[in-house]
Amino acid sequence: MADNALLIALNAIPKLGSIKIQSLAEEFKCYDDFLKAKPEDLLEIPGIGKIICEKIIEYRKKVDPNREIERANQLGIKIVTLLDKEYPELLKQIYDPPPVLYTKGEIAFLHNKSIAIVGSRKASAYGKNVAMKFAKELASLTINIVSGMARGIDSFAHKGAIDAGGPTTAVFGCGIDIIYPPENISLMKEILKCGCVISSFPLGTPPQAVNFPARNRIISGLSLGTLVVEAAEKSGSLITADFSLEQGREVFAIPGSIFNPYSRGTHKLIKQGAKLVESIDDILDELYLESPKNSNTNTADSVNLQNLSETEKSILEVIDYQPIQIEQIINLSLRNSQEVNAVLTCLELKGCISALPGGYFVRN
Amino acid sequence: MLAQVKSCSIYGLESFLVDVEVDISSGLPAFDIVGLPDIAVRESKERVRAAIKNQEFNFPIKRITLNLAPADIRKEGPHFDLPIALGILAATEQMPSDTLNEYAVIGELSLDGRIRPVNGVLPMVIAVKESGLKGVIVPWENMEEAAVIDGVEAIGVNSLKDAVAYFKGEYKTNKIVDKDFLRCKTQDNDTAFDGDFSEVKGQENLKRCLEIAAAGHHNVLMIGPPGSGKTMIARRIPTILPSMTFEESLELTKIYSIAGLISNHSGLIKKRPFRFPHHTISAVGMVGGGRIPKPGEITLAHHGVLFLDEIPEFPRDILELLRQPLEDEKVTIARANATITYPAKFMMVGSMNPCQCGFFGDPFHECTCSLHQIQKYLSKISGPLMDRIDLQLEVAPVKFSDLEGPSTTDSMTIKKRVEDARLMQLERYKECNIYFNSQLTPALMNKHCKLDKSGKILMKEAFKSMKLSARAHSKILKVARTIADLDGKRLIKESHLAEALQYRNIDKYYQNLKI
Numbered sequence: 001m002a003d004n005a006l007l008i009a010l011n012a013i014p015k016l017g018s019i020k021i022q023s024l025a026e027e028f029k030c031y032d033d034f035l036k037a038k039p040e041d042l043l044e045i046p047g048i049g050k051i052i053c054e055k056i057i058e059y060r061k062k063v064d065p066n067r068e069i070e071r072a073n074q075l076g077i078k079i080v081t082l083l084d085k086e087y088p089e090l091l092k093q094i095y096d097p098p099p100v101l102y103t104k105g106e107i108a109f110l111h112n113k114s115i116a117i118v119g120s121r122k123a124s125a126y127g128k129n130v131a132m133k134f135a136k137e138l139a140s141l142t143i144n145i146v147s148g149m150a151r152g153i154d155s156f157a158h159k160g161a162i163d164a165g166g167p168t169t170a171v172f173g174c175g176i177d178i179i180y181p182p183e184n185i186s187l188m189k190e191i192l193k194c195g196c197v198i199s200s201f202p203l204g205t206p207p208q209a210v211n212f213p214a215r216n217r218i219i220s221g222l223s224l225g226t227l228v229v230e231a232a233e234k235s236g237s238l239i240t241a242d243f244s245l246e247q248g249r250e251v252f253a254i255p256g257s258i259f260n261p262y263s264r265g266t267h268k269l270i271k272q273g274a275k276l277v278e279s280i281d282d283i284l285d286e287l288y289l290e291s292p293k294n295s296n297t298n299t300a301d302s303v304n305l306q307n308l309s310e311t312e313k314s315i316l317e318v319i320d321y322q323p324i325q326i327e328q329i330i331n332l333s334l335r336n337s338q339e340v341n342a343v344l345t346c347l348e349l350k351g352c353i354s355a356l357p358g359g360y361f362v363r364n
Numbered sequence: 365m366l367a368q369v370k371s372c373s374i375y376g377l378e379s380f381l382v383d384v385e386v387d388i389s390s391g392l393p394a395f396d397i398v399g400l401p402d403i404a405v406r407e408s409k410e411r412v413r414a415a416i417k418n419q420e421f422n423f424p425i426k427r428i429t430l431n432l433a434p435a436d437i438r439k440e441g442p443h444f445d446l447p448i449a450l451g452i453l454a455a456t457e458q459m460p461s462d463t464l465n466e467y468a469v470i471g472e473l474s475l476d477g478r479i480r481p482v483n484g485v486l487p488m489v490i491a492v493k494e495s496g497l498k499g500v501i502v503p504w505e506n507m508e509e510a511a512v513i514d515g516v517e518a519i520g521v522n523s524l525k526d527a528v529a530y531f532k533g534e535y536k537t538n539k540i541v542d543k544d545f546l547r548c549k550t551q552d553n554d555t556a557f558d559g560d561f562s563e564v565k566g567q568e569n570l571k572r573c574l575e576i577a578a579a580g581h582h583n584v585l586m587i588g589p590p591g592s593g594k595t596m597i598a599r600r601i602p603t604i605l606p607s608m609t610f611e612e613s614l615e616l617t618k619i620y621s622i623a624g625l626i627s628n629h630s631g632l633i634k635k636r637p638f639r640f641p642h643h644t645i646s647a648v649g650m651v652g653g654g655r656i657p658k659p660g661e662i663t664l665a666h667h668g669v670l671f672l673d674e675i676p677e678f679p680r681d682i683l684e685l686l687r688q689p690l691e692d693e694k695v696t697i698a699r700a701n702a703t704i705t706y707p708a709k710f711m712m713v714g715s716m717n718p719c720q721c722g723f724f725g726d727p728f729h730e731c732t733c734s735l736h737q738i739q740k741y742l743s744k745i746s747g748p749l750m751d752r753i754d755l756q757l758e759v760a761p762v763k764f765s766d767l768e769g770p771s772t773t774d775s776m777t778i779k780k781r782v783e784d785a786r787l788m789q790l791e792r793y794k795e796c797n798i799y800f801n802s803q804l805t806p807a808l809m810n811k812h813c814k815l816d817k818s819g820k821i822l823m824k825e826a827f828k829s830m831k832l833s834a835r836a837h838s839k840i841l842k843v844a845r846t847i848a849d850l851d852g853k854r855l856i857k858e859s860h861l862a863e864a865l866q867y868r869n870i871d872k873y874y875q876n877l878k879i
Contacts, residue, residue, distance in 0.1 A: 357724065
């Protein structure tokens with residue numbers, strides 16, 4: 001089989017997919033052979049047409065794998081190829097594993113059991129809570145939480161894992177030396193403390209839309225299953241779920257309100273046969289993983305309810321699991337606005353309700 | 365022959381006396397005005413010439429030199445017409461000049477000799493009073509405005525002939541005015557408002573928030589989709605503000621008098637102003653200025669409400685101009701030829717949508733804005749400006765059932781509560797040189813916004829779990845202070861603080877946008 005330099009060089013040539021890179025790598029064994037290859041030799045390889053052949057010849061002069069390795073070393077980036085032992089086993093099993101992974105942080109976690117948590121970039125408060133809760137609980141079982149470090153659900157999934165101090169992996173849709181979205185720079189630093197970030201793209205690749213489906217297949221490929229928390233009807237998270245099925249992995253979906261537009265996607269998945277998930281036990285059962293014995297998290301809530309005063313109880317009765325606007329709370333509770341406001345603050349602090357933008361409140 | 369007539373001129377909001385000196389000598393016929401006259405003053409010679417002729421006096425065919433002293437300050441406006449005309453008549457001995465220097469004279473002439481109303485009469489009459497003169501001749505239509513000031517005899521005249529007759533002692537028909545009414549001693553003026561809080565159906569939370577704002581003179585930002593009644597309720601805020609004191613009325617009337625916005629026959633302004641500038645306003649329109657300096661919207665909103673609808677649509681540099689006046693309650697306009705300070709103590713009320721499409725945060729609709737768009741929309745209001753807005757409230761669209769509901773508390777009842785709360789503040793801050801809770805400085809807050817033990821615990825918990833920013837802390841304390849005042853309590857209780865904690869909505873926004 002080929003050497004690392006060859007894989008790195010091939011990976012840097014645009015328009016070459018994982019499959020073609022593999023056939024090329026099998027043909028040439030080492031980088032020098034590849035450099036010397038004539039166009040006729042290239043054309044003989046299955047899948048290589050005239051246009052791609054010209055591309056290869058054009059780019060193989062420009063691409064210098066040794067310089068790429070040197071630059072990666074300077075930036076503290078470790079390059080892992082299909083030939084290395086560190087290459088994650090699960091990812092190797094998919095149809096088109098990326099030949100090269102640029103990594104930062106502790107990559108031993110990639111051999112842990114992994115679950116991907118993905119979802120919409122515009123998350124509701126509910127989605128945010130769910131992503132944090134699941135990530136935290138799973139990560140505390142040393143399950144690696146894989147996500148894309150995008151805005152919204154992805155970021156909350158990483159945060160949840162970080163809260164548990166557990167492993168988490170962010171997969172980039174751009175070069176690993178580029179931080180996208182830029183506001184997540186501090187999140188990335190946190191991730192590096194307890195996990196790793198990886199990317200299959202050569203250094204300096206900008207975050208283009210075409211990269212993201214390729215990134216999504218790595219997210220699902222690294223994981224035993226993909227949990228979709230919130231997704232609109234047409235969402236990148238659904239692409240990840242599709243990849244997951246193609247790769248023979250599980251798809252889990254969190255149900256939501258039928259009024260919430262961001263639950264349409266997850267409901268669609270459930271209709272198609274994804275497993276409806278209410279707690280991490282549902283995930284662990286499906287994957288034949290052991291669940292912790294005392295995972296009953298509902299006890300805390302019931303204790304809280306007993307601590308409430310009569311007024312607090314009567315206002316809490318009005319607030320449902322469906323968001324409700326403060327004006328309606330005032331109307332339904334038949335109390336004046338000053339009292340309602342004061343009680344809402346107390347309920348919020350006691351963790352019984354959450355305040356949402358728009359003056360809405362929802363029961364936790 | 366020489367004659368001297370006293371008149372006034374305006375500088376900023378203040379007025380000063382001007383001596384109009386007329387010298388008539390032999391020589392080639394000429395009419396010169398010196399002493400930094402502006403165009404309107406220079407043109408007055410044509411009006412004066414025609415008016416004197418048309419009122420059956422003689423205009424002297426001689427060399428006329430006119431000086432406006434002090435000669436180093438620019439003078440503007442057409443109100444010098446009447447003193448100039450009287451000066452010429454006195455210098456040519458067509459009228460007696462013995463009592464002329466006991467009066468100040470203000471008025472614009474029309475070509476036929478009638479006298480037209482002018483702007484800025486009130487500050488001029490104040491200046492006349494301060495200089496110790498006996499009286500002031502004003503245009504008939506400005507009579508009510510002039511009569512507000514005690515201790516100065518105001519004589520309203522209709523024509524040049526009337527004015528001359530007065531100095532001859534032949535003028536008997538001075539306008540009769542009701543001084544008590546003009547000086548707003550009669551309390552019938554509350555009905556003058558064109559709206560009432562009871563007309564706003566539903567929106568109980570918003571009404572409560574505005575009551576707090578009025579009581580503590582806090583600035584407010586209302587965030588909500590179009591059609592939620594933000595503008596309707598904002599228009600009614602002046603109805604729940606305390607009645608204006610005589611001093612406040614006087615100051616406001618001065619401003620409106622100079623801006624030429626005063627309605628005749630009403631004397632002092634009794635309604636608190638509600639200014640509603642469109643977002644295409646220019647910087648000069650907002651803070652004042654111009655070649656001939658005029659007060660801007662923030663000064664016209666003095667002692668009242670400045671309502672900025674759709675705040676993010678205002679150009680950012682215009683909004684930033686408000687920062688300093690919000691702090692200092694005045695604005696100083698420095699130009700090449702003048703530096704003028706206008707008062708600007710106003711309550712700022714802003715309204716905005718939660719995002720461009722209006723659905724951000726609505727759990728039942730999908731917002732079509734990208735996060736970047738929302739951030740850009742919100743960032744139009746800078747942090748320092750947001751710091752000066754103590755109360756931020758999210759408003760929901762009104763439900764149909766609310767529209768049919770019973771009418772609620774009316775403005776008078778709320779106003780009473782607001783006035784009581786203001787009294788408590790005046791009493792508490794009488795040695796602190798401030799008037800309202802919104803003006804509290806960190807040092808004063810330590811003294812006057814003490815929390816009891818349970819309050820402190822609540823604040824600590826809230827900080828931890830609600831992830832409040834440091835700047836939210838002082839806002840919440842100020843608002844809690846006002847809520848306690850509305851409740852008539854000297855100490856801030858836990859419930860007051862708990863309520864105040866609900867009015868920090870913009871923080872929630874930023875938190876939601878962070879990731």
